[in-house]
Amino acid sequence: MTEKALKPFTIDFDLITGLSKSTESTKRPLSKMQGMFADDRAFNAALQQDDPLVYEFYELDLPETAGNLLFGTSIVYPGKVGDEYYMTKGHFHTILDTGEVYYCLSGEGAMLMENPEGDCNIQYFSPGKAVYVPPCYAHRTINLGKEPLVTFFTFRADAGHDYGTIETKGYRKLIVERDGKPEIIDNPKWKE
Numbered sequence: 001m002t003e004k005a006l007k008p009f010t011i012d013f014d015l016i017t018g019l020s021k022s023t024e025s026t027k028r029p030l031s032k033m034q035g036m037f038a039d040d041r042a043f044n045a046a047l048q049q050d051d052p053l054v055y056e057f058y059e060l061d062l063p064e065t066a067g068n069l070l071f072g073t074s075i076v077y078p079g080k081v082g083d084e085y086y087m088t089k090g091h092f093h094t095i096l097d098t099g100e101v102y103y104c105l106s107g108e109g110a111m112l113m114e115n116p117e118g119d120c121n122i123q124y125f126s127p128g129k130a131v132y133v134p135p136c137y138a139h140r141t142i143n144l145g146k147e148p149l150v151t152f153f154t155f156r157a158d159a160g161h162d163y164g165t166i167e168t169k170g171y172r173k174l175i176v177e178r179d180g181k182p183e184i185i186d187n188p189k190w191k192e
């Protein structure tokens, strides 16, 4: 991390696409989402056809120090695997007791949250809505619309990411399309 990064600066994020010309995004194509969706057969069939981008995010290269903030945009593209909507992997923070705020710039979707005690919660995104993720809640962004779901996020810079717990256990709930509408169901693959 450079000294320069600690000086004030301004960065552009496109309000509709979330993209930024001044930095590189981290990309998660379908091939990086093995095991994340409930329907493995639909996943493998989709991957045989193509390897579309499911989501990408811009997280700026700032010092991960106490007192600092990380921020960026997350872009989840529209689509489904079987009847399950495209989503992020979701994560806890390594410092579990970390809150986070997401603000929706464009698109429609949901934030699926759960804590280690099993409390599950879903909040919905549309442009102008902010979702508060309380400390200790895993969080996953899900695109329920037809356009990219673009959110701006910020959280304490030293919090770190724990993807492994979700990759291993999954979420207790997931969101699928039923009769053209989103429905919350129990995750058949969830492991205690």
Ligand SMILES: [Fe+2]
Pocket (backbone or CB within 6 Å): 091, 092, 093, 100, 139, 155
């Ligand atoms: Fe987070």
